[in-house]
Amino acid sequence: MTIIAAAICIFIGGLNLFSSLWGYLYINEHYYPINDLQLFVAGIFGVLAFILGLISGITSLRRKHLALSITGMCSIIVSVPVMILEIVASARAHHGVVSPLGILVFHAPPIVLATLSLILVALSTHEFS
Numbered sequence: 001m002t003i004i005a006a007a008i009c010i011f012i013g014g015l016n017l018f019s020s021l022w023g024y025l026y027i028n029e030h031y032y033p034i035n036d037l038q039l040f041v042a043g044i045f046g047v048l049a050f051i052l053g054l055i056s057g058i059t060s061l062r063r064k065h066l067a068l069s070i071t072g073m074c075s076i077i078v079s080v081p082v083m084i085l086e087i088v089a090s091a092r093a094h095h096g097v098v099s100p101l102g103i104l105v106f107h108a109p110p111i112v113l114a115t116l117s118l119i120l121v122a123l124s125t126h127e128f129s
Contacts, residue, residue: 053114
């Protein structure tokens with residue numbers, strides 16, 4: 001489950017990085033300039049959550065390094081709300097609207113999957129070496 005949550009995080013982070021770079025490289029008279037730094041920071045958090053979540057998923061599947069597994073899962077749980085706050089702040093800075101359905105569809109599954117993985121790993125701590 002953690003690997004799936006990490007994959008969703010890289011998708012969200014990749015979209016934020018793409019939006020940030022697109023706004024920096026291509027701004028014409030029909031587009032409002034977007035706040036590149038906020039989307040860039042949200043993208044970086046998504047990439048870091050992916051890296052730590054992937055490592056966490058692999059170590060939890062191999063039943064080794066309990067602390068590393070828990071750290072990766074917690075990084076996903078922490079980074080997704082940071083990404084939400086950065087996206088909302090970027091939209092409000094330019095009088096945009098953030099869809100609650102978009103936040104629910106894209107940002108809730110990583111939190112739920114990482115939390116469930118954390119619970120399952122915490123319940124099976126005696127299996128880790």
